[in-house]
Amino acid sequence: MINTTELLIDAFVADLQAGFRRTYGGMNPHYADIITWAGNMALENIANSDALYHNVEHTILVTLVGQEILRGKHIREGGVSCEDWLHFIIALLCHDIGYVKGVCLDDRDGWYATGDGTRVRLSPGSTDASLTPYHVDRGKLFIDERFGGHKLIDAEQIKRNIELTRFPVPKSIDHQDTGNCPGLVRAADLIGQLSDPRYLQKISALFYEFEETGVNKSLGYRTPGDLRKNYPKFYWYSVHPYITDALQYLSLTQQGKQIVSKLYANVFVVEHEEQREHEMLFA
Template identity: 50%
Template sequence: MLSTANTIRSIHTERLQTAYYQTFGQRKPEYIELIERVAIEVLDHLAQSPDPYHNAEHTLYVTWVGQEILRGKHLREDTVSPEDWLHVIVSLLCHDIGYLKGACYQDCLHERRYATGIGNEVITLSSEATETSLSLWHVDRSKQFVEQRFRHSQLVNVDRLKQNIEFTRFPIPTEPTYQDTEHYPGLTRAADLIGQMSDPDYLKKTTALFYEFEETGLNLQLGYRRPEDVCLGHSEYYRTIVYPYIQTGLAHLEAAPAGNQIIARLYTNLFVAKRKFIPKCA
């Protein structure tokens, strides 16, 4: 199992390296070196997580989608700098690390005490609580992780990382600040949403996603009372909640080398979910 995880990690880091060099050549080679180190560190941590959905596999796929969005944007506009690339990719690699117990310095596993990511605030979880119990705070915890991990780095702007991660907050806040879909935080969010919806195994994971929602009460907020409701409401969820925030990301993907493959998977999932619940004729 560990060997398989290491192989997948190696393939992913090689993919990150290849895309960077294809886009920027030998410019800022220290950036891709940092990306590789972060990928290895984060994926090794997430590989130990028992979380059924927000795990290393999800992070791998979302980061790949984000990479292709950046490649498409660069091909369309020629405005993506190595710095932009670095900050989006590192943000995506770290955006769900807050689910992991032990990610923040204040976490104390044997006392079941965990940072919320908001100042010095901590919470105590029951002995039965899973990583999913940290869902309500995972964005703030992920932001705290990058602040603690990169506070002395000369290569990254921690505030940029935190702003990108903030835009992956879900449900998406209604404040005007969060409605921008074209800047890099908005594209980071698009990568997260598209990565979820286009995952080839997404429809197999909806049961795990339901129980994750249920542990925090988000299932009721989204109108899901049974695991099959996640699949049943897939099209409506996409149309009303996801699509308004991913249109720019989709436009960039259309220009990316692997972008149309991602888009095709997204629409395949929508089609399959819809057909699954069409009443059969007598």
């Protein structure tokens, strides 16, 4: 029997290995083996999630975009070490693992770790999306539990990278970074989502995740169409200021150029939908 999730994970992990060798050749070949293990471990966990949007496919898209961002940075500036690459990729693989019920050691008996030393009980029937308010801290806790004390993997470096994926972006100075690894991890998260060729079809899944956490009510969204209509404004005002460095790095590789094209294609489509509606209204 064909297991499409298994096929997807295997192809993705092979792509990560090839990406490392393309960038670093024969340097530290055991790092490619580490990322194979980490990739399989992370995605097998995420494959158990019942969140509608934050799933295996989202993590794969974000990680592949991040890999191209880092390649572009290394091409333009150099100085991106094999160790930087390893910790960057693991951070991307695990940036949303905090959504998954059961990944933290204190997740038991219907109670789930929040990542700050406490636990929370979810409403009956809640999906993993209900852990959205805690998922960054839970992800960092997962990193501590899995990689703390590891000889080759620096858990603190990975946690710094994951910390900057908080959204909306906190106003603290630390969260304003856009060009170093933590800021580029956030950029990969945002670009990986918004450059997905099927993102506009997936907006309904994101809407129902928002519905579970009360985000739709706070933002005034009543239907998935409302979320779609706000997409260009969200991109230009809430996302673009944090991805400008990453876009420059993506413009330096062939795959990166394709990612940028897909990103702007999605924005273009919705912007022109609004324009056509306006023209029809006043025709």
